[in-house]
Amino acid sequence: MSGFSTRAVHGPVGGPAGDPHGSLRPPVYDTVSFAFASAEDIAAAFAGRKAAHSYSRITNPTVAEFEARVQTLAGGRGVIALASGMAAITTAIMALAGAGTNIVAARSLFGNTTSLLAHTLAPWGLETRFVEMSDPEAVAAAIDDRTRAVFCESITNPQLEVTDIAALAALTRERGVPLIVDNTATTFYLCRAGELGADIEIISGTKYLSGGGSSVSGLIIDHGSFPWARSPRLAEFAQGFGPFAFMVALRREVSRNIGACLAPHNAYLQTLGLETLALRVEKSCRNALELARFLQSQPAARAVNYPGLAEHPCHRLAERQFAGRYGGILTFELEDRESCFACLNRLRLIKRATNINDNKTLAIHPASTIFTEFSPAERQAMGVGEGMIRISTGIEDLADLQEDLAQAIGSK
CATH class of the missing domain: 3.40.640.10 (Type I PLP-dependent aspartate aminotransferase-like (Major domain))
Structure with a gap:
């Protein structure tokens, strides 16, 4: 076995x-x-x-x-x-x-x-x-x-x-x-x-x-x-x-x-x-890769960050180390904190919640939540900017996630 x-x-x-x-x-x-x-x-x-x-x-x-x-x-x-x-x-x-x-x-x-x-x-x-x-x-x-x-x-x-x-x-x-x-x-x-x-x-x-x-x-x-x-x-x-x-x-x-x-x-x-770990990880990773590619096509979304993208500096290492899958987390940048908050507040399906790798797709503004105790200079040194939104992909249907993100960032 x-x-x-x-x-x-x-x-x-x-x-x-x-x-x-x-x-x-x-x-x-x-x-x-x-x-x-x-x-x-x-x-x-x-x-x-x-x-x-x-x-x-x-x-x-x-x-x-x-x-x-x-x-x-x-x-x-x-x-x-x-x-x-x-x-x-x-x-x-x-x-x-x-x-x-x-x-x-x-x-x-x-x-x-x-x-x-x-x-x-x-x-x-x-x-x-x-x-x-x-x-x-x-x-x-x-x-x-x-x-x-x-x-x-x-x-x-x-x-x-x-x-x-x-x-x-x-x-x-x-x-x-x-x-x-x-x-x-x-x-x-x-x-x-x-x-x-x-x-x-x-x-x-x-x-x-x-x-x-x-x-x-x-x-x-x-x-x-x-x-x-x-x-x-x-x-x-x-x-x-x-x-x-x-x-x-x-x-x-x-x-x-x-x-x-x-x-x-x-x-x-x-x-x-x-018992269902493998099934959920596979779906989460597929959704994350497709969402990253989708966000690259949205003019308002900048600096889309996901190791599954060929241009990511760690792509080849991730491909080798993670057997061709790249995890269920991605980030992208908007203009500033206010733009991030407005985007998060427009989400209809994706939940505004901390945690990662839930069955549900979750979105969060890291600088104001899980890194809030650090100063702006400390956050910047840690690579956590004011314009970053983190997405943890779940196992929902991809088209529904794409539709929700498109309307939230104002491209639909």
Whole structure:
């Protein structure tokens, strides 16, 4: 059983036994704790000598089923599911870094990720060095003996810059630091981040995985490629658990103590979303490419930005890295903020809403929303101008989306 969609629907071979009632859906274990036959059994579970669910903040059967489904699709040594994509990023970084150390991160990132690194973690003593990931010399110069990870996105949101993961992985491997790739915008369906060299893959399941904006989740995938004995924060765990040090550190310390656990019902919804992931990604990508071409024909729409366009500076890299599909996000420019607001307010079908990779097509003005906490100069440096509109394409009929955009930007 090797096909992606077959595995997404049926789960891992040799997985949990069938439901005693014949249910085709995994049960939802909406419970906090689990009973044990004896005091010795529960003591063994807490000590890690016995594999068992004891408390849903740590593990839960429904969440474990979701994690197993993701692992069979994404590969890797281990998967942990958390309450959100931001929880996944925070937890991964806290497992690797601490006060007096640094993270080298892409200058172009999702606004909340930049805020986390620059504003939330900085007061705790973690330095973030923002660099252009397309400049290997700049990345190499930023790494020193206090660097604990390099962090990037497979495709940045909303700048739509594509990171050459394989080239970056060769550099980080040489320098002995793990590479973390946020693969939310393409997922492990379009972009095989682990095969390209990512040591840790982050996914916000809130997006494509959820199956239409139904639930929030985040995933950390350890691809088993980094020798954790080389990570100062995990050296002690590596002595006892070897290649599983990162996953054990998350389960037994960082994730457990932070408490950003995924709710069982959300895990259930995410598992259902996985079943149709390939279908929805394919339709979303087709709609995005055709909408980008359509917007190029509209006089009012300027600087249409989508990696699927042949003239995009990252087109060839995206074609190679994402197997000929280019994601479901595109941007275009209007004259100014006022023009963007007027366009958004005229939309009839497309929803004015944050989030990406919903089944519905969504539109937003990034500068006034997800990047609003940054100054105009900071936004400009991050490639987020006042005239930018971001479109996240859904799975509606293309003609209806084209008609709505045409009337909204005033060309119909």
